[in-house]
Amino acid sequence: MKRIAVIILLGVLGFFIFSGIYSNEAFTEFGNVDLNNRVSNKFITKSVTDENDIVEFGKSSNLETGSANYVTSIVVNYRSFDTLGEVTVLFISSLGVALLLGTLGGKLTHKYRANFILRVGAKTIFPLIALTGIYIFIHGHLTPGGGFPGGSMIASAVLLLYLADENFRAKMSSFKLAESFAGSLYVLIGIFGLLTSGYFLNNFMNTGVIGDLFSAGIIPIVYVLVGLKVGSELTGIITDFLKVEVDE
Amino acid sequence: MIQYVSIVLMLIGIYGLLIDRNIIKIIVALNIFEVGLNIFIVSVGFVSGGVAPILTSVNSNSALIYVDPLPQALVLTSIVIGLGTTALALAIARKMYNAYNSLDLDEIGGMDND
Numbered sequence: 579m580k581r582i583a584v585i586i587l588l589g590v591l592g593f594f595i596f597s598g599i600y601s602n603e604a605f606t607e608f609g610n611v612d613l614n615n616r617v618s619n620k621f622i623t624k625s626v627t628d629e630n631d632i633v634e635f636g637k638s639s640n641l642e643t644g645s646a647n648y649v650t651s652i653v654v655n656y657r658s659f660d661t662l663g664e665v666t667v668l669f670i671s672s673l674g675v676a677l678l679l680g681t682l683g684g685k686l687t688h689k690y691r692a693n694f695i696l697r698v699g700a701k702t703i704f705p706l707i708a709l710t711g712i713y714i715f716i717h718g719h720l721t722p723g724g725g726f727p728g729g730s731m732i733a734s735a736v737l738l739l740y741l742a743d744e745n746f747r748a749k750m751s752s753f754k755l756a757e758s759f760a761g762s763l764y765v766l767i768g769i770f771g772l773l774t775s776g777y778f779l780n781n782f783m784n785t786g787v788i789g790d791l792f793s794a795g796i797i798p799i800v801y802v803l804v805g806l807k808v809g810s811e812l813t814g815i816i817t818d819f820l821k822v823e824v825d826e
Numbered sequence: 827m828i829q830y831v832s833i834v835l836m837l838i839g840i841y842g843l844l845i846d847r848n849i850i851k852i853i854v855a856l857n858i859f860e861v862g863l864n865i866f867i868v869s870v871g872f873v874s875g876g877v878a879p880i881l882t883s884v885n886s887n888s889a890l891i892y893v894d895p896l897p898q899a900l901v902l903t904s905i906v907i908g909l910g911t912t913a914l915a916l917a918i919a920r921k922m923y924n925a926y927n928s929l930d931l932d933e934i935g936g937m938d939n940d
Contacts, residue, residue: 584844588837595833608829609874611894618871618894622879635886648879648895653902664903671910678917722880726906788881808906815913823924 621652636789644785644794645719653724654797654804658779661800662764665807669761672811675818682821688744700742707735715805719794725801729808736813740820748817753810760807767796767803829869835862847931849919853912860908864901871897 599605606612613619620626624633624641632638635646645651653661708731714721715728739746771780779796786793839859846852871894877885879895919929926934 581845584841587844588841591840592833592837596830599829608827608869609872611871611873613873613892613894616894616896618896621895622892623888633881633888635881635883646881648881648892649898649902652895652899657899660903664906667907668910671914674914675917678914678921720880722878726902789883818917819920 621648621656624651626656633788636787639785639787641785641788643781643797644788645797646788646794647719647721647724650719650724650797650801651794654718654800655781655794658768658800661804662768662779665761665764665804668808668811669757672815675815679818679821682823684822685744685747686820686822688741692742692744696742700738704735704739707738708732711735711805711809715801716798717791718801718805719797720789720791725804726808728805729810730812732805732809733812733816737816740816748813750814750817753813756806757810757814760803760810764800764803764807767800771796829866832862832865832869835859835865838862849915849922849929849931853915853919856915857908857912860904864904864908867897867901867904871895 613622622633623630624643626642628642630641633641643651643655645655711728711731713728714723714731715725718724718728736748739748768779771782772778774780774782781795781797783795785795792798836859839855839857839862842855842858843852846855873891873893876891876893879892879898881888922934923929928934
């Protein structure tokens with residue numbers, strides 16, 4: 579009975595969404611988007627506040643944002659306040675997981691003993707994964723990726739260590755220190771922008787030539803901080819999930 | 827086409843949310859719903875023939891046709907928030923399992939409805 583009611587409800591909902599977007603002038607057909615009519619055109623020519631005709635890789639310099647990756651320029655420059663909120667949401671959820679599971683003290687024991695290849699391979703591959711993660715968040719303004727994927731990669735490296743050795747425990751105090759350091763520094767950069775140029779999280783540094791590693795002003799700095807913060811938060815979540823209740 | 831597929835995915839997710847009584851299945855349904863929504867948002871910014879919105883030494887000019895970067899940036903936010911909610915939901919599910927020894931909402935509520 580309930581099943582039928584739900585199917586009818588979803589049919590009605592689906593019909594409304596379909597008829598809303600099907601051959602609707604306001605909703606452009608898939609693939610026929612003209613970016614000149616959209617705000618993204620301003621992001622691509624980097625002319626939200628400045629007037630700019632054309633941006634060239636390796637040549638244009640001192641633009642309003644020097645990031646070669648447009649997604650990064652939106653995430654960490656134009657909508658950086660949004661990203662601060664996003665990082666806060668992740669922090670609160672890791673805090674919630676810690677509140678729910680962090681009080682448990684026991685250790686999860688694996689049902690198997692990790693074999694030789696896993697134990698040795700994990701130790702060999704851990705620095706490589708961590709290094710790739712760091713590379714990804716340092717090059718967030720040039721290549722795909724950034725703080726969030728890089729941070730997740732570092733957390734996945736820690737997870738590999740957990741899988742290989744059941745007695746391994748990450749030093750959570752240093753991760754917590756890195757997390758709070760990165761989070762406070764992000765806010766401080768924002769406040770510094772507010773004091774020096776009048777806008778919170780304003781890009782107060784020289785943006786350099788597009789395509790250089792040392793370019794884009796505060797974007798790489800903020801993305802490194804975001805990467806550290808996300809990495810330590812996800813490591814904290816993994817560590818909390820591996821705790822079990824102590825049998826009394 | 828892919829927009830309609832993503833809407834179907836969203837509807838499947840809502841169906842799972844409404845029908846399933848197992849907490850883990852509800853969390854999986856929530857994730858399916860979210861993936862459908864993310865695909866829909868990204869597809870809104872697709873331009874046929876457009877390249878990925880990154881300036882490189884190959885695509886070195888802003889006059890080229892790029893896909894819309896704004897929906898991708900929004901989906902990046904949405905993925906991270908989805909990860910946070912999933913982690914929190916799983917933590918709550920584990921707590922419930924510890925307390926009631928069951929993941930079924932009907933068994934936990936002690937009720938018997940259909």
